[in-house]
Amino acid sequence: MRNRLPELRRERTWSQQQLADVLGVSRQTVISIERGRFDPSLPLAFRLARVFECPIEAIFDDADSTQE
Template identity: 65%
Template sequence: MRNDLADRRAARGWSQGRLAEELGVSRQTVISLEKGRFDPSLPLAFRIAALFDCRIEDVFTPDAS
């Protein structure tokens, strides 16, 4: 799954640590999300979307099959 989390974070001038604090997760989780090594749980995806005031599908895009 692809995402634009790093771009959204950078647009706010936030560090990975700051985003982690806002979401209540570890910095390592943010790093893994941004690199596409980890797909978020549904509750985390909803928190991310709410934080950036958008829909989940605005942040995350499934890989083409």
């Protein structure tokens, strides 16, 4: 799943560790989400949306979906 997490994090000038601390997860989790290797749980996706004050859909894009 593609996401805008690196962009949103940089807009706030946060490091990956700072975001991890805010979310209560490891830095490795943030790295994995940013690189698309790990899809966050729904509760974590909601925390991200609250932290960045935007809907979940503004952060994540289901790259596997096809629209005809």
